Amino acid sequence: MNIEKIVTLAKKRGFIFKSSEIYGGVAGLYDYGPLGFLLKQKLVDYWRKFFLKDDNIFEIETCFIMPEKVFEASGHLKGFVDPITKCKKCKSVYRADNLIEEKLKIFVEGKKSEELTQIIKENKLKCPECGGELEEVKVFNLMFSTNIGPIEGNPGYLRPETAQGIFVNFKNVLNSLRAKLPFGIAQVNKSFRNEISPRQWLIRLREFTQAEIEFFVNPEERFEKWKIYENIKIRVLTREAQRKNKEVEEMTIKEALERGVIPIDYMAYFIAKEQIFYESLGIPKEAIRFRHILEEETPHYSKGNLDMEIKFDFGWKEVVGNAYRTDYDLKNHSIYSKEDLSYVYPDGKKIIPHVVEPSFGIERTIYAIMLYSFVEDKERGWDWFKFVPKISPINLGIFPLLKRDNLPEKAREIYENLKKDFDCIYEESDSIGKRYARADEIGVNFCITVDHQTLEDSTVTIRDRDTTKQTRVKISELKERLRAMLA
Ligand code: GAP
DSSP: OOHHHHHHHHHHTTSEEETTGGGTOOTTOEEEOHHHHHHHHHHHHHHIIIIITTTTEEEOOOOSEEEHHHHHHHSHHHHOEEEEEEBTTTOOEEEHHHHHHHHHOOOOTTOOHHHHHHHHHHTTOOOTTTOOOBOOOEEEEOSOEEESSSSSSOEEEEOSSTHHHHHTTHHHHHHHHTOOSSEEEEEEEEEEOOOSSOBTTTTBOSEEEEEEEEEEEOTTSOOGGGGGGTTOEEEEEOHHHHHTTOOOEEEEHHHHHHTTSSOSHHHHHHHHHHHHHHHHTTOOGGGEEEEEOOTTTSOTTOSOBEEEEEEETTEEEEEEEEEEEETHHHHHHHHHHOOOOOEEOTTSOEEOOEEEEEEEEHHHHHHHHHHHHEEOOTTTTSOEEOOOTTTOSOOEEEEESSSSTTHHHHHHHHHHHHTTTSOEEEOOSSOHHHHHHHHHHTTOOEEEEEOHHHHHHSEEEEEETTTOOEEEEEGGGHHHHHHHHHO
């Protein structure tokens, strides 16, 4: 797992660039290049098909900037903070809890600023950069703030999660669609967090893409659909395992629900789908686990969180947050906005729906895909990405063997025909070997080569990226064969 090689290849071939790089770049900000953009687009399209279709979930797109009241109601204004400490000498700033955890190997999540200051003092922790003394721990709000309009006094914030755009539109969506419980509202777009120490490439960013579903339910009503997946197996890091330093346990979705690891049947449905989704992206089963968030880490309003984590080169990290947010958000927005955000049944019964939220990090998913698709290949002499066809930015490369003898004309004709149905590239410069290498590097699934035999018997060769084996196929059967091979 050589992340440096992956980052280098991702830049060289136009997947991910440092943002504003010509000015030195900015920590925690990355741009997508042409191939990264395609990869992301395909991933998100696949996510939409997999999670939204057939499940009474409606996608919306809401503003990035929201007024202060929203975040007063959501609790972000007060509570979306991280503890920081500053070096008195070199002025470097650190996340105090991370610093303590790294240096002392103790768990301090949820501790107050004063307690963290005390731990730093007692253990004589110094600035890792210059050895200087550290200041008292303070809290820092992670939201980017601005003023809306030219007149001061109208504060706004870049949203730190897409979810708030969904909650404030709950009533609009409900009324416009006459939606019936249970139903979901989804959003895929940017969120912003002014992270103190962005790091690990696409893992902790200041601007990132979330794909979130807020699934509105009546907790008194049961959701039979989860039973489709009751026998799906997941690997769970239970609370007990975390406390006693034990291994993950494999259990079925049914067992996880019965044991209270999954707090409600609606969430069981999404958890099972997440397992299937990530495996289908090429992430190995043993690199996926669900961590039952400890009581002390669980937000006070939540009835249970279960994070999906992936094993990265540096260790395990949350990629999907699953939270049973209860009626906390709608209730608070009702109070602050004075709008009635309840759901009314045909018989007049009113409830504030509960919310089950799966929240996906798209950049962390892309990191994981790149990590597990990367093949270091000494035999071939170049490294390449083994992307699964559904998210591979380019599925086919169409090449004439040589740049003469009417081969380019024939290859172009085939390319023009295939591009109507497939994501293709056409290339004729350099040797065929170099073109295969370049295609492998960006994960092109199959290369179609037009040679002299093509002109005689209307056949081409298809080269399989994964095996490099070539098979000869009639042009008249090409589309059908490719469709089957890319399915
Ligand atoms: N609405 C719930 C929510 O935002 P979260 O656990 O804070 O929950 C959900 O975020 C997901 O968003 C995470 O699992 C992660 O994949 C992604 N994410 C959060 N902060 C991120 C950051 N600074 N950089 C990249 N991805 C991040």
